[in-house]
Amino acid sequence: MKLNFRIVIFALAIVFGVVFSMPSLLQTEGGKKVNLGLDLQGGLHMLLGVKTEEATTSRLKSIAASIKFFADKNDILIDELKFNDTAVSFLLLDTDDTKLIKEHLGVIDGLNVVYNAENISMTFTPEEIQKTKEEAISQAIETIRNRLDQFGLTEPVVAKQGEEKILVQLAGIKTAAEEQRARELISRAAKLELMAVDEDRAARVSVMDAAEAAKYNDVILPDAKNEAHKYLVKEIPILDGGMLTDAHVGFDQNNRPVINFTLNAEGAAIFGDFTGKNVGKRLAIVLDGKVYSAPNINERIGGGSGQISGDYTVMQAKDLAIALRSGALLAPVYMMEKRSVGPSLGADSIEASMIALIGGFVLVIIFMVVYYKAAGLIANVALIANLFIILAVMSLFGATLTLPGMAGIVLTVGMAVDANVIISERIRELIYQGKSIHKAIEEGYSNAMRAILDANITTLIAAVVLYAYGTGAIKGFAITISIGILASMLTAILGTHGIYEMLEKKIQKSKNNNFWFGIKG
Template sequence: AIYPPGEKINLGLDLKGGMHVVLEADTSKLPPGETVEEAVNVALEIIRNRVDQFGVKEPTIARQGSNRIVVDLPGIEEPQRAVELIGKTALLEFKLMDEKGDINKALKGEVPPGDEILYDSKGEPYLLKKEVLLSGRTIKDARVEIGQWGQPYVALDLNAEGADKFAQITGRHIGERLAIILDNVVKSAPVIRTRIPNGKAIIEGIPTLEEANELRIVLKSGALPVPFNIIQNTVVGPSLGRDSIRNGFWAGIIGLSAVIIFMAVYYKKSGLIANLALLLNLLFLLGALAALKATLTLPGIAGIILTIGMSVDANVIIFERIKEELAGERAPRSAVDTGYKNALRTILDANITTLITALILFEFGTGPIKGFATTLSIGILASLFTAIVVTRVIFNLILIRPVRKLSI
């Protein structure tokens, strides 16, 4: 079923509105022994998991070149939140606070050896030991929970390895403060009251439930292997998408009407057969888009309009061959059979060469180019079926009884 089409056919970024983001890997921070290709491949899966959990329908996440990732999010309502979610490295670290050091002296440049200064989201400085006691790689699960005062926090479950390390850390440093750091921002620094053997930790100090949920998503999906910089961020408004749909719709209606009128006037009743095949062609095309869950883009609409012309072109070739046979004093039945036979090779040659081009565009193109190639490929196959098979069946039904003159 293709009705209602707005629900059955997925609309692309340029029609539905949304966000287009291009991320570039910071290769200067590549971990030793890891290649750019490996890092980008891992990042692709992590970003895909984050977007899936964010709830975006039909996103497009693809690699571009050697070190870039392109993300298209149709219909996104909160682009800024999405950007923060996608681009966040989400490097979680546990470090001890140096409570013996003097933070004031450290701020003046006298940082003790092996220490560093990091800040929380409010700009409060913390003097921490550089040694990373535990990282986010050991997180097994993360979930949002609500504290007794209604404040959200993120509860962490560590895997077996992480639980063992966490038990050792908390057992060895009772009474000290353990800072929980995300992307070099201190989230909390609680005092270790007792040894924690069950591999559970919490991150507090999160102001809103939305931020807590975003933190849960990035921690659960894992940290990006390298930082990614956003080099392009384009937001397409829904009103612009509606304008594109309306303009594309009217362009299709005008083109379709012009073709239908021309065929009916020039080829008479045979033109009406071609028009019926054309409408079936469009129906098959929309049905295929819905069944394949393909995304319709503005170039895709251009592909549909081009398909209208190509569909009729096949009928024009067939009808001209039939007219040539009728001019040679052939009977209508014989003229139709010969006309279809003589036109078949020309139609196949023209459509197959176009189909090959469309498949190449689909294979090597990205985003809108793939949308154009998809609708064009489906349209070519549908037009071949309707022009060669459907119209032939209709002619055969008409010519069951002897006909003295064919309206063509």
């Protein structure tokens, strides 16, 4: 027996497979492991709806805020600036400024602007409304995914389902507290707004209703700590969370958690201009329609930073910072369906899958040894190495194993042994034809290679397509199949070839083709 480069590579692959798969097999504290999907370890399955019609209102509100800032910055006199679900309108007191207003509004996509003397109104085109709704869903998916990634969950599934629904699957959610925390993080709008307090009428807020407030272009908002306490603020915000660049947890002088936030250059400029012109007045910091604080403006505040204080725990503050960093939802989401998958169901799935995997594996091993004798044993070595390599690669990349993924491993077992069957049959045919052992092995691998490559490459292409266009469990199936195919190419072709090369002289010397290849007579 002599070593060759094939057997050395095969040995290194086996060592790699065993070493990196052990943390997953033994469930050790250290080392990278394969993560179990929702169907294997239990968790939370949710179907969310998106209130896409509110996305248009949100955009119109932002446009109204930008018009106000632009008018103030350029000393343009406007009045009765207001918005509703479908339109924004205002009065331009000096028509000489129409050109400037047209230039400002002209850069906004999908906006229909009607100029009627001093009256200016604008609405979105039907195409822009539809586009906004679609963007709201895409943005909700991306935002929820970012929040859950920062939350620390392993490979959460967040995918569009139908036209206006979002599927969310969270593996590893086991307690009611974890479920509640995840649900709040997902559904929280995290809409930050800085709004001017209407100082002229603030004293009357307790006797004022929403209709009267609307006459002055104001809204009444509750205090976050005490909803009985109300604030009267200007309906159009000074700026919103779209200008936020960072949010993180800090602590005030009393060691209570606060959220420190930072604005982008545009937000910092607006913030600085407003505070400079409104010294002595109050600025309300509003989050999801509640006033967290309304401090007095003592001087111009530059730098574009601020602070949100409230009565919350460190964990709540962290989750709020995550929600702010990941961005506000353009349109609110709501729960349509919720289903908890218990760990016991996951355990049953694992048990059933393991029975299928082990049962199929044992039957394949027995068949190979009975039919191909020593050649079957060599194929079985490659098969076992193949499983270790699959598990090691998945562990190394922290991949998530789902029930379809386990089905993929079972299928990979069949595909891996199929390559060895083709090779063994080619070798047997050549020995029947009177070829020497050396010629039979070399030509057997050469002849089998095309069929094996064709089958594996076409399956690999199908797996890549499944991964690219599939979601959730389909991706898991595609990943395991892909890793299995690549591993089988290494073990079934390179590895077994190396073993035959190492044993070639021994096989020739024994002249017992029945023992080595199952050839009778």
